[in-house]
Amino acid sequence: MPIDDLLPDLQRQLAEHARLVLEAPPGAGKTTRVPLALLDADWRGAGRIIMLEPRRVAARAAAQFMADSLGQSVGETVGYRIRFESRVSADTQLEVVTEGILTRMIQDDPSLDGVAAVLFDEFHERHLSADLGLALTLDVQAQLRPELRVLVMSATLDGERLAALLDAPRLQSQGRAFPVTIEHYASRREESLEQQVKRCVEMALARQEGDLLVFLPGQREINRCADVLAGVAAPTELEVLPLHGELPVERQAEVLRPAASGRRRVVLATNVAESSVTLPGVRMVIDSGLAREPRFDPNSGFSRLATVAISQASADQRAGRAGRLGPGYCYRLWPESQRLEPQRRAEIAQVDLAGLALELAAWGSAELLFPDQPPSGALAAGRDLLRQLGALQDNALTDLGRRMLRLGTEPRLAAMLLAAPAADCALACDLAALLEARDPLRGGASRRDDLYARWQALSAFRTGRADAAASRSALAAIDRSAQQWRRRLRINQAPTADAAASRLGLLLSHAFPDRIARQHAQDPLRYQLANGRSARLFDDSALYGEPWIVISELRYAEREGHILRGLPLSEADLRQQFPSRFGSQDVVRWDAAKRAIVALRELRFERIVLEQKPLPNPDPSRYAEALVDAVRQLGLAALPWTEALSQWLERARCIGEWREEADWPDFSDSGLLDSVEDWLQPGLAGKSRLSALSEQELAHSLRSRLSWQQQQRLEQLAPVRLEVPSGQQRPIHYEHGKPPVLAVKLQEMFGLADTPRIADGRVPLTLHLLSPAGRPLQVTQDLRGFWERTYPEVKKEMKGRYPKHPWPDDPWSAVPTHRAKPRSR
Structure with missing residues (x-):
């Protein structure tokens, strides 16, 4: 095999380095030649070699091939372990394992006692379990076992990048391939x-x-x-x-x-x-x-x-x-x-990271060396789900979380399997197998939204009754999976032949506590979910009329989702199973439909409102919170703005845009709404409606965002008015995103050569030079250029129209004025 020529170099590198990256194309022989060659390495001692294979078929085949080459049976020198199957013995020195098995081995024994090397085969497939397994192994090596060897093997991968990440040498083998x-x-x-x-x-x-x-x-x-x-x-x-x-x-x-x-x-x-x-x-x-x-x-x-x-x-x-x-x-x-x-x-x-979050919580650290770091948003969402399932409290693993981890499956399924009472354990295994599998129903039946129909098809299959709407091969695979789950959980009871749909629904609610849903009082197709969202049944739904359901598949949409699959629930069962999730809550909130604050006592299951009653003597302090929510919903335009306050806000925004001051607050609409409870809520204390907020109180609340020193800088950098050559004070108009504007009659600017500036001379004003009647004659930021090039034409046109006002030939030396020429005596 092509890899044979590289084996001496590979053995030498692993004798000198604890990490190595091997690139070898398909056909080179890396999967079966390399592990056997390492059995003779001096550094191995009596330690086992663990080789990770991403697929069960490949794991079995590789172990069988290597055992055959030694003239032995699988389970002697070479063995394998995959999900629900193991062929190893006390004599096994080389174990081929699938990805989830390696993770369990490391979590159960963080020192990897008795293991001399871990090999990652076909790493280019980039499975999440392989990435996690490598990250955990590297952490074991760095913290506890510096002598542990780590070999990453791949056919098609950016080996240079991986070698740099691992700080490891890199070897490349030729393949054996014809054109x-x-x-x-x-x-x-x-x-x-x-x-x-x-x-x-x-x-x-x-x-x-x-x-x-x-x-x-x-x-x-x-x-x-x-x-x-x-x-x-x-x-x-x-x-x-x-x-x-x-x-x-x-x-x-x-x-x-x-x-x-x-x-x-x-x-x-x-x-x-x-x-x-x-x-x-x-x-x-x-x-x-x-x-x-x-x-x-x-x-x-x-x-x-x-x-x-x-x-x-x-x-x-x-x-x-x-x-x-x-x-x-x-x-x-x-x-x-x-x-x-x-x-x-x-x-x-691109996958759900709840399982990864569970593994990291068990490991006690998320600061691991991943080839690609997990996306922070997906990881945070995974932790949120684990808290709902009871696997995490804050960020610490609970006893339930540890038990879930040992099952080695999706956290939702693990939570359901562990919550099942003894009488329903076999039924929970059926549900787990159904949820993991492809849909056994075919044709039009596959559009049914009740999961119960799938379980009934499975039950009928077990008794030999044919269901024309179901695939026998799919049901056979689901039945095998359920059997494996029963063996894994040491459940001796036979599968249940008959069960009410709500019994399955109660089991499913432990996997999807966030998707327990109650029918809307006015719309029987609409449901409110425990997570606060809403969803609808399709018109031909088999779940139509059920007061409570739990949803296993839900197509999310911007406004409300569509229920694809679920099971009915009994409210009595919910109250018995989840008593802590029922309770009352006093609510004072803004009602957008009524455009008023409502005070209610709500009876709830999580965020599902079961009943509402008027709240007697609500806490006045909560009205301010509700009014803040009203501003968030209605926008800043709902507040009592004056022209002066609007200009103050524009001036504050301009300072931020000009970056004149460090630590300047964000006065944009989004910035104000994000922090509205900080600056506006104190001014709303004691008020029960927005209209009670005065213009002066709004101005005080808004200005409170600036310190006294910042307010002084605002007046210096962005003044309200500017004195022009005529001696008059003229207002400056501000609008964020645009230069500030000074509108002034042309005659008031005689004798001034340069455009006025603000913000310590760094921001030029845009001049709107007006006629005696107040109409714009010129818009410019170049006053000198106006006098030199444009004024002669303006003077020629305007002198006849406004003869009572001065139009001197030399505007540089003319006396600025805001008045007409004095009358002749």
Whole structure:
């Protein structure tokens, strides 16, 4: 293998350095050669080597291959651990684990006792669990285990950037690949993906030799393509095989073995075949250009797999699969003109971070070295959710939070599973499996908004009753997942065959406490949620008429959301289960509809108002708070402004814009509204309506934002009036964003050469030079230029129109005046 030539250098580097970055393209052999080579390293001693694989299929396959190469069974020197499955023993020295397993190992033993090295394979996939696992491992190394080795391996990654981040040397290996001819095989108008794949498969099999690997986004597309390929050739000549993470181990192993003599194979795979897993006999690749990747789905509150276009790096890797054995062919099912993103985006930038927030709280620090730092807003939202679920108190992990963490699943699901009473534990496992899975209902039934219909289909499937509206393969996968949850939680009871919908709803409310909702009194399709938002049912909703529901999927909109899926709830059950969330609250608030303050005693469940009564003897101090809220809703225009106060505000804004003073308050509309309780609320004390605020009180409140020294500077830098050459005081008009304006009769400016300035001479005024009748003759900031170039024309035109006013030939030496010429005697 190409990596073999690099192994001595790799061993030397890891002997000298605790961190190393290895770039090796697919086919180089890094996944299976490197871990075995490190078993003989002197620095390992008796310590185990842990290798992280992002996918279960790859983890099993890599462990099996390495065990075979040692002439052993899996579980001896080489073993693996994945979710719900483990094959390790006391003799195991090399463990292949999936990403979540590594995180649990580190959280359970922060010193990684007995571990000599941690290897991160296929790091370019940038899964959140891999980023977290690397960050935690680096922290263990930095704080407790400086001798611990960390090796990051990748096929397509910016290795230089990662090596600089880790302060580690970087090695690069050559791959083993033959040239691959790439063609773009366009779809026809309104052609489905499976029909396009069928045409391409028939063409490729007729033109080329060898087996064919087809990359598809997910299991659903694999099943559809398998159906349409069933008649392409006789089963004795062609074998169509699926490959995805949900397949039983035996069927995955079947794909990884060479084909029987005389038969050709078409392997329909997800991007699990993109790296780590080598398929024998493949000489051709058909690439749909699609993959399922996690994206945060605000509808469900979970990160869900979404069908997205792959990156250029992934497309290159997929094409390379055709060049392992000899010259190959890759047919891309998208136009050649379509441009792909260069690299796959890191999951940390686009998924729900509640799980990450839980892990960081358990670790006790968020100051970790991530390849890409988690977005602060998403991380804060994740912490807010954990507080609602009871996993965090302030920022400290609670006992419930620790138990949730050990389950290793979405925090919402963990909260539900742990809250279930003993009699309903199996039912909670069913719900967890349903929420994690793709929708089992098909066709028109998939538009139903009741989650109960999905559970009923699962219950019917278990008793052998067929449900024409449901997918048997989807229900089988959900049933397996529920079984795994029951084993994980040590639940011995059989699945419940019959349960009321509200029983499931009460369980679901522990996962979605923020989405418990009550029907609106006047609009039966509208619901108020515990988080304060509102949402609507669709007209044909199966939940219509339910007084209380809990929503598992919600399409958010700017004004109110649409309820996509949920379950009914009983108010009596809610009162018994969540007594602390019911209570009364005295409210004094601004009512925008009535344009008045209302004082009420409200009975509530969280932010859902159940009943309102007039509040006797409300606290007068709360009226000021309500009036402040009124100003926030109505805007500053609702206050009693005078022209003088408006000009004072404009002057204060100009000082801020001119940046003449340090620490000058923000007088913009947004700045005033953001701080309205600080400067306005004291002036509203004792008042029950906005109209009671006088102009003088508003002026005092506004001016209170400035210290005495700042008020003096305001008068110096932005004066109200300016004395002009005629000896008169003329007002200056201010408007933020524009130069200040001095409107003055032309004759009052005789003898002045330069434009007047304010703000210690740094801001020129805009002069509106007026006629004797007060009409503008010229607007200028260049008074000298006006006298020299424009005044002669103005004088010629105006002298006849206003003969009683002076129009001297020499304005420089003329006496300025605001009067007409004296009458002759």
